[in-house]
Amino acid sequence: MDYDVMIIGGGISGLTLAVKLGQNNIKTLLVEKDKKSGLIYKGELLQPKSLEILDRINMLELVKENGFSLPSIQFYEYDQKADQTMTQLSANEFRYDLIDSPYNTSLMIPHEKLKELLFIEASKYESVDYIQPAKFTGFTDEEPQHKKAIIQTKEGERKIHASFYIGAEGRASPTRTAMEVDMKNTKYNHHFLTVSFPRPDSLNQSTIITTQNKFVGLFPLPNNEVRSVLLIKPGEFKTMREEGLESFYRAYCELMPELEGYVHQIDTWKKIQLMIPVRHNVSSYVKDNMILTGDAAHSVHPMAGEGMNLAIQDSDVLGELLCWMFKTNQTEWSQLEWYEKVRKPRAEYVSRLSHQAALLYSFPYRAWQKLRIKGVKQTEHSLSLHYKQMLNTSGLGIWKFNLVDRMKQAGLLPVKAGRVKISDKKKEKIMFSTYDDYPWYRK
Ligand SMILES: Cc1cc2nc3c(=O)[nH]c(=O)nc-3n(C[C@H](O)[C@H](O)[C@H](O)COP(=O)(O)OP(=O)(O)OC[C@H]3O[C@@H](n4cnc5c(N)ncnc54)[C@H](O)[C@@H]3O)c2cc1C
Structure with a gap:
């Protein structure tokens, strides 16, 4: 069977695109390599534009019911003396409600929950097929318009023809490899540990607490939980594990004593995930009928909470464009330039801002x-x-x-x-x- 669009990767980007295409009756195949989700923690903060997009696809109310609204970000800086006493140096607040828009807040939702909601919505449409697990390994060696995608499924190898192939495979993207685009990479001098745990009621805003050399970010989730990120030096995870969980609890409670008894509910290192920030941007999002979205096209430092949002925004623009191309019978590949024209400069600007924000906390x-x-x-x-x-x-x-x-x-x-x-x-x-x-x- 031939498809109009084949989406490779069932992450937030692939699923958002599948919803948009399904709602417009475009014959779509989505393939996902993993049987079930591996990483527990990925992007969870939805920025206002993502809320607007979710509204456009009639999913905002559902997402809000499963999320926690965060209209501001609080910043606290401390001086920590050698005897560990802390003196507050500053307290500031950045507020989304300054923006003149009905979507002027951010919203936390567990990554897997958002994926589940998108998956349920995409599954409602008969024009969307889904194969999982199915790993895309490359394209057949044919003329671009005839080439097929090769996927490995439980039943063996399959070759699929589609008019357009979307590389939504995240950071390691075989579609990107097939497109042979250039990619600029940036590494950072720090890593993060990330984990969610129960929170005190008083912790109900995005909160960033820092000293000269320490950083913890706390982002409340629904069900009285909080997602946290702790900045560490490369290699420090190993030392902390050797020292035991006490060292992990201490890192949090030193910066926020109210977390005593809450962070302690993490009882195994297995729940704590190491996150190595990287930044990359590809030279082009489109080649022939292959298109990159989300982390396949750009990975950003997580400091500004943008990665998942860029993925949603890419899929919104690309989905709208593909629907228009099919509806108006203008499916020539040159139309795809519109997608790159809109998304590349925006994503690159946000990537630069996230990078600058990361540098502020890097030394x-x-x-x-x-x-x-x-x-x-x-x-x-x-x-x-x-x-x-x-x-x-x-x-x-x-x-x-x-x-x-x-x-x-x-x-x-x-x-x-x-x-x-x-x-x-x-x-x-x-x-x-x-x-x-x-x-x-x-x-
Ligand atoms: C550890 C970690 C923590 C993060 N924390 C944050 C954060 O706090 N805030 C934030 O905004 N962003 C964060 N991000 C980034 C954010 O999660 C991503 O930007 C966002 O998920 C990108 O969505 P995506 O759909 O492009 O890619 P992904 O979410 O990576 O999805 C890609 C999907 O493609 C599948 N796939 C891969 N290869 C193949 C193949 N060959 N065949 C078929 N399927 C394939 C994968 O299994 C996966 O399901 C984090 C990322 C990581 C890795």
Whole structure:
């Protein structure tokens, strides 16, 4: 059987695309290599743009019922003395509700829950077939329009023909290899440990607590849980394991004593996952009828909580484009350029911002901490910097930081506190309209 679209990879990106194509009756095959999910912790924070997209596919209410809304991010900086006493140096808050949009909040939902909801929705549509486990290994050696995807299933090898092949396989993407695109990689000088555990009621906002050389991020989940990320040095996981779980509990409770008795409910290292941040961006998202989405195209440092959101946003734009191509009989491959035109600059900008945010927490020096405190404070105090920060993070638009902004954040120029009126004309320029998301409709 021939398909219009074959999606390789049943992660958030592949599933979001399957929902969009299913809702528009496009003949789609989705293949997923794993029998069941392996990693417990992946992206869980939905940014405002992802909420808007979930609304467009009529899934927002369901996602909200299973999620925990987080309208702000709190930042606390401490000075930790040699005797471990802590003195608070600063407390600041970044707020999503500055953005003029009905989706001006973030929302935490367990990654596997979101996948389950998307899978159930995609399965409702007869035009969507799903094979799991089925591992894609490469393409047959034929002319691009005739080539088939080779998959290994329980019943043996199968060859599948589709008009379009979507590489949604995450960081290690065989479709990307077949496309022979260039890829730029960035590594970081730190790793993270990540785990969810029960939380005190008082911990009900995204919270980042740092000292000169320590970092913990706490993101409340539904069911009184919290997802946490603890920054460690490469190799430190091994030493901590040798020391025992006490060293893990200590790392949290030193920074937030209220976690005493909560983090302790993690009773085995098996529940704690090592996360090695990497950043990559490919030179092109499209070649012939092969297209990359999500982590296959770009992996971002997790500091700004964007990875999963970029995956959803890619699939929204690509899904809308493919549906339009099939509906209007304009299935020539050159139309795919629209997808790259919209998504590549946006994803690259967010990737750069996430990288810069990561650098702010990468160096354990007193001067670096001072600079960070200054930057966060100035951003919070200036409405335009605050607005830019939240808009760029939200995915609802882009208002780029310029040199003057960076000088203000570094404390080299003063900031004006209070209300800055952002005109409707300006908002029109910086917020993405439907035509910005789907510019082919303008033709
Ligand atoms: C450990 C870890 C922690 C993370 N934490 C965060 C976070 O806190 N916040 C955040 O925003 N992002 C985080 N991310 C990133 C985020 O999870 C990803 O950006 C997002 O899941 C990307 O979705 P995706 O669908 O593109 O890829 P994936 O979620 O990786 O899905 C790819 C799917 O393709 C399947 N697949 C792979 N190869 C094949 C093949 N050959 N044939 C068939 N199927 C295949 C895989 O099994 C997988 O199911 C994290 C990632 C990791 C790995």
